[in-house]
Amino acid sequence: MxxxxxxxxxxxxxxxxxxxxxxxxxxVEQGEFVAVMGPSGSGKTTLLNCISCYIPADSGSIxxxxxxxxxxxxxxxAEVRNRKLGFVFQDFLLLDGLTVEQNILLPAIxxxxxxxxxxxxxxxxxxxxGIAAIKGxxxxxxxxxxxQRTAVARALINNPLVILADxxxxxxxSKSSRAVIGTFEQAKSGLGSTIFMVTHDSxxxxxxxxxxxxxxxxxxxxxxxxxxxxxxxxxxxxASISEMGRQ
Amino acid sequence: xRSFYEVCAVLRRRNxxxxxxxxxxxxxxxxxxxxxxxxMRSPTVLSVLPEGGDSRKQVMMxxxxxxxxxxxxxxxxxxxxxxxxxxxxxIFMALGASRAQVRGVLxxxxxxxxxxxxxxxxxxGMPLAWALWSLFRTFLVxxxxxxxxxxxxxxxxSAIFSLFxxxxxxxxxxxxxxxxxxxxxxxxxxxxxxxxxxxxxWGAIGIVLVLVGVFLGYMSSNFFILxxxxxxxxxxxxxxxxPALVGLYMLLLHTVVNGWGGRRRKYRDLxxxxxxxxxxxxxxxxxxxxxxxxxxxYFGSFYIPMIGTGAxxxxxxxxxxxxxxxxxxxxxxxxDEVRALAREYGVEITSFAxxxxxxxxxxxxxxxxxxxxxxVTWYPEYIEVFTAERFxxxxxxxxxxxxxxxxxxxxxxxxxxxxxxxxxxxxxGISIVTNYLTGERLDxxxxxxAALRYQSLAQHYVLDxxxxxxxxxxxxxxxxxxxxxxxxxxxEQTYDFAKALFNEIVDRSGPEVEVYDSWDPxxxxxxxxxxxxxxxxxxxxxxxxxxxxxxxxxxxSNFRLSWKYMPQFRVLDKADFVKTTAVYxxxxxxxxxxxxxxxxxxxxxRCMTIALTNRQVYEDLRRLGxxxxxxxxxxxxxxxxxxFVPIFTGTLIIYVFYLxxxxxxxxxxxxxxxxxxxxLASIGVIAGVSALLYGIYRLxxxxxxxxxxVKRRT
Numbered sequence: 001m002x003x004x005x006x007x008x009x010x011x012x013x014x015x016x017x018x019x020x021x022x023x024x025x026x027x028v029e030q031g032e033f034v035a036v037m038g039p040s041g042s043g044k045t046t047l048l049n050c051i052s053c054y055i056p057a058d059s060g061s062i063x064x065x066x067x068x069x070x071x072x073x074x075x076x077x078a079e080v081r082n083r084k085l086g087f088v089f090q091d092f093l094l095l096d097g098l099t100v101e102q103n104i105l106l107p108a109i110x111x112x113x114x115x116x117x118x119x120x121x122x123x124x125x126x127x128x129x130g131i132a133a134i135k136g137x138x139x140x141x142x143x144x145x146x147x148q149r150t151a152v153a154r155a156l157i158n159n160p161l162v163i164l165a166d167x168x169x170x171x172x173x174s175k176s177s178r179a180v181i182g183t184f185e186q187a188k189s190g191l192g193s194t195i196f197m198v199t200h201d202s203x204x205x206x207x208x209x210x211x212x213x214x215x216x217x218x219x220x221x222x223x224x225x226x227x228x229x230x231x232x233x234x235x236x237x238x239a240s241i242s243e244m245g246r247q
Numbered sequence: 248x249r250s251f252y253e254v255c256a257v258l259r260r261r262n263x264x265x266x267x268x269x270x271x272x273x274x275x276x277x278x279x280x281x282x283x284x285x286x287m288r289s290p291t292v293l294s295v296l297p298e299g300g301d302s303r304k305q306v307m308m309x310x311x312x313x314x315x316x317x318x319x320x321x322x323x324x325x326x327x328x329x330x331x332x333x334x335x336x337x338i339f340m341a342l343g344a345s346r347a348q349v350r351g352v353l354x355x356x357x358x359x360x361x362x363x364x365x366x367x368x369x370x371x372g373m374p375l376a377w378a379l380w381s382l383f384r385t386f387l388v389x390x391x392x393x394x395x396x397x398x399x400x401x402x403x404x405s406a407i408f409s410l411f412x413x414x415x416x417x418x419x420x421x422x423x424x425x426x427x428x429x430x431x432x433x434x435x436x437x438x439x440x441x442x443x444x445x446x447x448x449w450g451a452i453g454i455v456l457v458l459v460g461v462f463l464g465y466m467s468s469n470f471f472i473l474x475x476x477x478x479x480x481x482x483x484x485x486x487x488x489x490p491a492l493v494g495l496y497m498l499l500l501h502t503v504v505n506g507w508g509g510r511r512r513k514y515r516d517l518x519x520x521x522x523x524x525x526x527x528x529x530x531x532x533x534x535x536x537x538x539x540x541x542x543x544x545y546f547g548s549f550y551i552p553m554i555g556t557g558a559x560x561x562x563x564x565x566x567x568x569x570x571x572x573x574x575x576x577x578x579x580x581x582x583d584e585v586r587a588l589a590r591e592y593g594v595e596i597t598s599f600a601x602x603x604x605x606x607x608x609x610x611x612x613x614x615x616x617x618x619x620x621x622x623v624t625w626y627p628e629y630i631e632v633f634t635a636e637r638f639x640x641x642x643x644x645x646x647x648x649x650x651x652x653x654x655x656x657x658x659x660x661x662x663x664x665x666x667x668x669x670x671x672x673x674x675x676g677i678s679i680v681t682n683y684l685t686g687e688r689l690d691x692x693x694x695x696x697a698a699l700r701y702q703s704l705a706q707h708y709v710l711d712x713x714x715x716x717x718x719x720x721x722x723x724x725x726x727x728x729x730x731x732x733x734x735x736x737x738x739e740q741t742y743d744f745a746k747a748l749f750n751e752i753v754d755r756s757g758p759e760v761e762v763y764d765s766w767d768p769x770x771x772x773x774x775x776x777x778x779x780x781x782x783x784x785x786x787x788x789x790x791x792x793x794x795x796x797x798x799x800x801x802x803x804s805n806f807r808l809s810w811k812y813m814p815q816f817r818v819l820d821k822a823d824f825v826k827t828t829a830v831y832x833x834x835x836x837x838x839x840x841x842x843x844x845x846x847x848x849x850x851x852x853r854c855m856t857i858a859l860t861n862r863q864v865y866e867d868l869r870r871l872g873x874x875x876x877x878x879x880x881x882x883x884x885x886x887x888x889x890x891f892v893p894i895f896t897g898t899l900i901i902y903v904f905y906l907x908x909x910x911x912x913x914x915x916x917x918x919x920x921x922x923x924x925x926x927l928a929s930i931g932v933i934a935g936v937s938a939l940l941y942g943i944y945r946l947x948x949x950x951x952x953x954x955x956x957v958k959r960r961t
Contacts, residue, residue, distance in 0.1 A: 054341070054429045075345045082343020093338050097261030098254065106254065110344045114249035154342075 001194050002028040002051070002162050007060035009046055020046045022217035023060070028162065033188050033195045035205040037241070038214035044198045047214070048166050051196070052085065053077040065161045082111045086155030086193075090167035092147040094139040094154075100146075101126065101135040104153045111158060118157065125153040128190065129183045145176025152183045156193065163187065165197040169204045181207050202241070206234035215244055251344070255352050258335060265331045266360055268852070272324035273412050274364035275848055276317035281372020281405040282379070283310055283841050286834065288401035289376075291394065294794055295804055295830040302831060305546065309838050312543035313845065316536040318411060320849050323529060325357075325416040327856060329423045340429045350424045354417055361416040365409035372405060373397060379840065383833045388825045393833065445504040453498030460491025461904050465911070478616075478623040492535075495896070499534045502892050533853045534893040537846050541897030542904075544842030545929075548936065549905055550835040552928030557921035558824055562817050564665040564702040566648070567732040569745070571752055571814035572604070576724035578755050585733070585748065592744035595736040602643035604707065604728045605719040608632045608769045610679040631679050631688075634672075635769040637707045637728065638680070640715035647732055648701060652709060660694030660709040665702040666919045673706045680710075683769060685721040689714055703732065703815065726768075738818055745819040752814055753801050761785070761796050764811045804828055843936065846894070847943045851950075854886045858951040865955050878957045886951055890944045898933055905929065 009021040020043045028034050036044050050057045053069055062069045064084055072080065081087075086107075094103045101122060108118045126132040129149040134142050142150070148168055155163045165184070169177035181204050187193040197208065205211050207230060211223045221240055225233045259266065286292060287306055296303040332353070339349050380395045467487040471479040573579040580588070582599055589596050611633030614625045639647075641654045644662075654660050661675040669675060680689040691710075699709065710718070719727075735741050763783050771781040780787050788795045800806050807813060807827040825832065865878060909922040918926070952959045 049430060052341075075347070078340070078343050078345035078348075080343075081341070085343075087341060089341075093334075093341065095258065095335055095338060097258040097335075102254070102257070106338075107342045109249065109251055109254055110339060110342055110348070112251070 001030040001032070001065060002026075002196060003061070003063040004047075004051065005061040005063075007047070007050060007062065008058045009043075009050055009055070010058055020217050021050070021057070021060075024214070024217070024219055026212055026219060026222075028194060028196055030161075030194050031188065031192050032210065033184060033197070033208045035197045035199055035208040035211045036214060037199060037202070037205055037211055037237070038220070039244075041216075042214040043217040044214055045166060048164055048196075048198045052087065052164055053081055079111075082107055083158055084161045086158065086160040086163040088148070088151045088155050088163060088165040088168045090170040092139070092144075092151050092171075094147055094150060096139050099136050099138055100131060100142065100150045103139070103150055104135075104157055106154060107158045113158075121159075122153070122157060125156055128186055129153050130179075143176065144172050145179050148172060148176065148180045149183050152180065152187065156187055156191065159191075160193075162194045162196055165195060165199075167199055167201075168197060169199065169201050174203075177201065177204060202234050202237045205237055206230050211237055213240060213244065220244060251348065251352070255356070259356065262331070265328055266356075269324050269328040269416075270360045270364040272321055272848075272852065273361050273416070274368040275845075276321045277365045277368030277405065277409050277412060278372050278375060279841050279845055280314060280317055280408045281369045281402070282376040283313055283838070284404045284408075285373045285376045285397055285401045286380070286837055288398050288404070290396045290398055292830060292834050296834075302550075305550070306834065306838060309543040309547055309842065312539050313842055314408065316540045316543075316842075316845055316849070317408070318415075319532055319536045320845070320852075321412045322415055322419070323533060324852070325361075325419045326529070329419055333423060336424065337429055346424055350421060353420045353424060357416050357420045358413070361413045365412055369402065369405045369409055373401075376837070379837055380833065383836065387833070388829045393829050445500050447501070447505055449497045450501035450505065450507065453494045453496070453501060456490045456494025457498060457900060458491075458494075458903070460488050460494055461900065461907065464488030464491060465904070465907055469911075472625075476625050477621060478625070480622060491900075495538060495900075496531065496535060498896065499531050499538070499892065503531055503534070503888070530853070530889070533849060534889065537849055537889075537893035538897040538900070540842045540846045540849070541894050542901040544839045544846065545898060545901045545933070545936075546905075547835040547838035547842065548932050549901075549925075549929045551832050552932055553905075553922075553925035554828065554831070555824070556925040556928045559821065560921035560924055561664075561702065562820050562824075565815060565817055566701065566703045567815075568734045568738040568741075568818070569748075569814070569816050570703050570730070570732045571748075571812075571816075572728050572730040573752070573756065573812055574725060574760050575603070575727040575729050577757060577760060579729070579752055580748070580755070582731075584751075585731070588748055588751070589735070589744060592741070592747065594741045594744045597734045597736055599733040600647050600731075602639060602647050602730045604637045604639050604643070604730055605715070605722055606635045606683075606726045606728065606768070607638050607718060608681040608683045609634060609636050609674070609677040609708075610681075611674055611677070632681050632683070632769060635683065635767050636673075636677075638715065638719070639704070639707055639709050640712045641709055642712050644704070644707075644709045647704065647730065652696075652699070654694055654696075654709050654711045656711045656714055657689075657691055658694045658711070659691040660696070660699050662699045662701050662704045662707045662709065664705045664919075665700050666921065667698065667700055668919050670706050677708070680708075680718055682718050682720070682722060684723065684726060687718055687720070689718045740818075742818050742822050745816040749814055749816060749819055750801070752812075753798050756798070756812060760812055761798060762811050763796055763809050764813070766811055802826070804830060839936075843940075847940070850890050850893075851943065851947050853889050854947045854951050855954070857885050857889070858882075858954045862955060865957065875958045878955075879952065879959060882952055882955060882957050883948060886944065886948045890940065890947070894937075894940055898937075902929070902933070 004024060004026045007021050007024040008019070010017050010019045012018075020041075022043075024043065024047055026034075036047065038044050046055070049055045051062055051064075051069075053072075057070065064080065067080070067084075069077065069080065087093075095106070098106065104122045104125060105114060105118065108114045108122075123132070123135075126135050129152060131142075131146055131149050131153065134146055139147055139150075148171075152163075152165075152168075155165075163184075168180055168184075172180060184193075184195050184197070185207060188195060195208075197204070199205050206225075209225055211225075212219055213221045213223070221244075223233070223236055223240060228236070287310055292306075293303075296306065336349050336353065340346070377395060377397075380393070384393055464484060464487040468479060468484045471477050471483075571579070582601065585599075586596060610629070610631045612627045613630045613633060615628045616623050616625045638659075641652050644650070644652055652660070659677055659680065661669070661673070661677075663669055663675075676693050678691060680691055681687070689710075691714075694709075735744075762785075766783045771784070774781040782788070782791070785795050794805050796806060796810050797803075798806075802823070804827045807823065820827075865882075868878060868881075906918075906926065909918055909926065910916055949959055
């Protein structure tokens with residue numbers, strides 16, 4: 001579904017060049033829920049921004065559903081963002097002037113494909129994620145957890161190949177975080193969605209099928225949950241992070 | 248809601264305030280510029296301001312300042328609007344909207360807002376100019392000359408400015424969408440505008456550069472003309488003002504970033520200073536615009552007290568209530584007729600004296616202009632028969648003044664103004680006096696006695712009686728003048744008599760003396776011989792489309808200020824001063840109103856922006872336990888800085904500049920009595936305007952406090 005090979009990305013700050021990604025390779029299968037963890041500066045967000053087509057990579061390959069993103073022009077990339085990717089941001093990025101329902105419909109509106117079916121899908125997503133009662137409200141009138149669930153519903157409205165989530169629980173309390181992770185689980189199990197999540201939160205990551213740990217711009221270790229209990233998987237994650245810290 | 252267009256329409260309604268602010272700024276800028284340009288290009292004004300004259304240059308210079316100010320202001324407003332909209336645009340693009348899609352929506356919106364507001368501003372500019380002018384005419388002064396006419400070609404300039412506003416807005420919009428990194432666009436609203444570290448010495452260097460720039464700018468044209476003998480191209484002197492602008496920027500930057508409080512107030516002003524820092528560039532740019540506009544506005548405002556006070560002092564310094572003079576071949580009322588007219592008006596004449604003056608040629612230095620590869624240069628050329636000047640015999644001088652002057656033979660005593668200044672072009676060191684008709688020549692040296700100061704006879708020469716008799720022998724009446732002076736009882740109450748006598752003199756003057764005061768028979772002959780025409784002859788003036796001296800326009804400023812034989816009746820001059828100079832006065836009042844309005848709107852908008860962008864900071868400070876008093880002091884610190892720093896700086900700079908002009912414009916350099924009085928009166932203007940600006944500051948402070956929910960304290 002998503003294949004990243006030998007990805008490099010540097011930033012120029014004044015006269016200095018900082019190489020943030022130093023050959024990252026990873027693979028995400030359809031229906032998989034994958035997290036990327038790592039300390040600050042390890043390249044998590046840069047990796048996500050490259051996959052999101054927000055910033056161009058210096059070299060390497062990103063293939064999404066068999067399409068090589070680096071070969072696409074600006075309009076085609078915009079279409080990929082609209083049709084094949086769904087986004088969930090740490091600070092929600094909902095439009096304050098639109099209601100919850102209108103926000104959910106926004107990617108479909110931008111893509112010019114709003115039909116009765118899409119409206120029905122939006123209503124279904126509201127039902128599934130427990131935000132049907134607030135769909136006429138504006139972002140300023142709802143809680144952080146509700147905002148993020150709205151954002152997840154928005155990410156799913158165009159039935160994308162992959163949902164990209166950047167620290168989705170970063171601004172939420174534990175209860176809201178759990179609810180948002182719940183929506184991802186529902187999306188995965190109920191809708192067959194593929195989710196690629198960047199997070200600092202070992203609790204959130206412990207719900208994933210696989211966790212990729214980045215360090216200094218390279219994949220340091222990949223942990224697979226398989227049949228392990230969530231708590232055991234979280235313990236394994238914490239142990240790995242602790243080991244990385246000792247190294 | 249199913250289309251992107253509908254989404255944008257919903258968001259437009261939601262963000263109506265942002266659109267209103269942008270539209271308001273564009274509208275206001277175009278309105279002011281249009282009103283200004285309509286007034287500046289009005290035939291009413293152009294006929295009064297001489298082509299190439301200082302007044303027209305001043306009005307043009309202030310116009311350029313106003314254009315720069317309004318251009319920076321609208322650019323700022325467009326930038327602010329785009330920052331506020333950037334989050335929405337970024338989200339659209341992050342969710343898959345193409346750049347073309349976003350650009351299309353944004354450009355349509357920007358074009359709609361800017362075009363409508365510019366068209367409205369341009370359409371209302373002329374009515375605004377007319378309304379202000381009509382207010383002046385209704386409440387201040389109304390003369391025939393003030394009937395306002397517009398030249399619709401003024402709209403070309405207005406259209407150019409409007410086009411600039413529209414194109415700038417659109418190009419800024421296009422640039423904001425062109426950014427490659429969507430993440431930057433999403434976070435644009437929260438991006439701070441850091442000012443690089445500013446060394447503390449920048450403040451002092453800034454002050455020095457401002458002073459150097461102002462001095463160099465003012466003195467450069469004198470240097471080119473007097474030292475290099477070269478007439479520089481228009482605008483070159485403006486380049487020499489550049490250090491002043493750089494210095495001003497450094498000065499304001501230092502004030503915003505470091506402040507002038509020193510270490511003692513470092514922590515007290517920490518919050519307000521740091522907030523200003525993070526909007527550094529925009530704040531400093533706005534402050535720069537305010538400073539320049541304040542300077543321009545005061546430059547216009549000072550014109551009125553300067554010429555008003557100076558004129559009143561000169562009228563008061565006259566030794567006689569009434570003085571008139573005429574060419575000896577004119578049939579002008581003599582003593583009997585004047586006394587009869589006085590009786591008719593119930594005016595009692597307390598003293599009366601008459602004297603004859605002669606027009607004699609004097610030597611002097613002529614400037615010969617040469618067209619060369621570097622433009623026009625000049626060299627001085629001494630001419631023995633240079634210009635015609637007025638001469639009195641010592642007896643006539645004593646008869647008029649009651650003095651007992653004795654000028655030795657072979658000397659010429661130059662009469663100065665009462666404050667000792669010579670007046671433009673009057674040479675106190677002549678050495679040859681020539682009878683232009685007979686060619687008789689008298690070699691003279693300057694009078695060795697005490698300098699003669701006599702306001703009513705200033706710019707005359709006095710000769711020994713025998714010399715005068717000898718040199719004027721053979722002069723016809725065309726080269727002789729008759730001077731009449733008298734005083735009356737209760738001068739202030741004799742306006743009707745003065746007006747009647749003035750009309751009588753004008754009615755009885757012939758067309759041969761219907762000329763400008765600088766019309767000179769000696770220069771005329773030389774010009775006719777060399778060039779075939781004399782530019783001050785009626786035919787030449789009419790051919791060039793210039794205003795001529797016209798007896799039927801005897802109450803116009805042109806006639807009253809420029810007729811060669813204009814009587815000097817104190818009561819008439821004082822009473823009609825405002826009327827005589829009405830167009831000048833009102834034009835500069837208009838200019839000041841336009842500039843100060845721009846200052847108030849820009850300062851107000853900037854302060855409201857600070858409130859808008861710092862709302863979260865004040866929320867955080869509240870959460871950190873900051874008391875209301877602290878919050879108020881912080882808000883006040885910022886509003887104060889936006890208002891006070893540029894207004895104070897602009898006022899100070901222009902006052903120093905004016906002082907410098909006054910000091911260097913006379914010969915010898917120095918401040919004369921009437922200039923000092925004018926400068927004092929200008930301080931009165933500053934006090935009045937400052938009070939008004941303080942009122943706007945208080946109003947703005949209240950608005951900012953209420954928008955941040957900070958309680959205002961006294």
